[in-house]
Amino acid sequence: MRTPKDDKPIASLSVDLDNQWSYMKTHGDRGWDSFPSYLDLVVPRILGLLEELDLTVTFFIVGQDAAMRKNEAAMRLIAAAGHEIGNHSFHHDPWIHLYTERAVEDELTLAEEHIERVTGQRPVGYRAPGYSLSNATLRALQRRGYLYDASTLPTFIGPLARAYYFVNARLSDEEKNQRKALFGSLSDGFRPIRPYRWQIEDDAGDDGLIEIPVTTMPFLRLPFHFSYIEHIASISPFLALTYFTGALDLCLITRIGPSLLLHPLDFLGGDDVDALAFFPAMGLPSEAKIRVVREALISLANRYRVTTVKGHALNTIQSSGADRFQNPFAP
Ligand SMILES: [Zn+2]
16 A cells, blocks of 8 residues: 555655764864764764654765774664665775776775675765765776765855865865865766766666766755755754755755755764864754754655665666766766
8 A cells, every 4th residue: 555655756865974083184184093083972863863753864984984993883873773884985085086996996895895894784885075076986886886876966166165165274285286176166067966877988788877966956056965054054044944945845846856965063063073163063052953954854754755875776777767977077
């Protein structure tokens, strides 16, 4: 028997499990290489809210975190709650698009090994750190049998976000050069916001890698995932939720199943992690941030059947056979 829940269109939700050290590393802060971790604090918070709302989602995990004993308990909690585990690289270098194909493959393999050892799941999905995707990465993912990539953020505001970031970071010219593609380029805004299948050179069949873009607002291409909502919420929670539900309604009208992402910082306030006070919206206490995330997730689940990114990719194949799309990175 079909329930009303089955009649809703599909959406996916993921968590990029970026740890304290990876933010410090990208920001050029000293002390990141002792790998400070807030996973013990934040993972139970995230899992608690997901359980309360009965949501099963995808956690993109950084291999370096899976490799460390101090994070094992948090990793196991995620797997035990039945969530999908995806690969978020090993070193979380947002300049991974500069890596050779061999180096990317080493990153993927090392992360897979540690993630599988700790969680019992071998990832079939990947999200690049900082949305830094390359042709080499796509080829390596295809060769390693991945089902999907979820590393594109089709927005025009990447350069703006990067400029804001540089103003607030203490980076040398060399470090800035390394990070010059952070948050993407203007042309990213012209990429599709619907799922599609990559056209990778030596792939002749119809089993190529599926792309599940992080959804941005139809037409305007403004991001509306939770970090942006929290940013607006630091001005007005009402405005933030109005913006979010407005974006969801635009997706409904244009028949786009959104794929949205959460970050640990959506669950942490400046009261929790002093070292990350430079981040936008860290002035809000954690309870205020979690309240906004809860309301936004309820709006999402009222309109859509929320699933994992893997579920979204499989649904795309079944329902339409994802359109082919020319790989913009191909030489
Ligand atoms: Zn990340």
